[in-house]
Amino acid sequence: MSPDDYDRLYEEARDERPFSNSSQGYGWMSNWCDRCIHDKPARQGNDGQGCPLVLVALMGKTPIQWLCETDEQWIHADFHCIEFRDENDGPGPEPQPIPDPPGQLTLLPREDYEGHRMLTPLPDREQVAS
Numbered sequence: 001m002s003p004d005d006y007d008r009l010y011e012e013a014r015d016e017r018p019f020s021n022s023s024q025g026y027g028w029m030s031n032w033c034d035r036c037i038h039d040k041p042a043r044q045g046n047d048g049q050g051c052p053l054v055l056v057a058l059m060g061k062t063p064i065q066w067l068c069e070t071d072e073q074w075i076h077a078d079f080h081c082i083e084f085r086d087e088n089d090g091p092g093p094e095p096q097p098i099p100d101p102p103g104q105l106t107l108l109p110r111e112d113y114e115g116h117r118m119l120t121p122l123p124d125r126e127q128v129a130s
Helices: 003-012 022-035 037-043 052-058 125-129
Strands: 066-068 079-081
Touching: 003 052, 022 037, 022 052, 022 079, 037 052
Parallel strands: none
Antiparallel strands: 066 079
């Protein structure tokens, strides 16, 4: 993901504001963006090279890369950014595949199974009981 992707990200974003007020937005961004490698240039004073998802959110749209973890997004703004990469995760902004151990045979090609993987939340206990 690069800052040049802004136009595409803005077009595919949801037409709803991600946060109900600035305090909620700054709180969420301090938890995610303040330690993400994609927004590091903006924290170093180069706003034009910062994360384009933040700019999409500041323009009043919710990026589709921010998955809502609760039904009450207007109350909690409980988003999970699938593009998040912690500054301490490794050498670059893209996830690195885990190498095969030396001498290990593989049954299936890995390429089909690499990419974004997100866990789905467990169903509520009331739903399971009924």
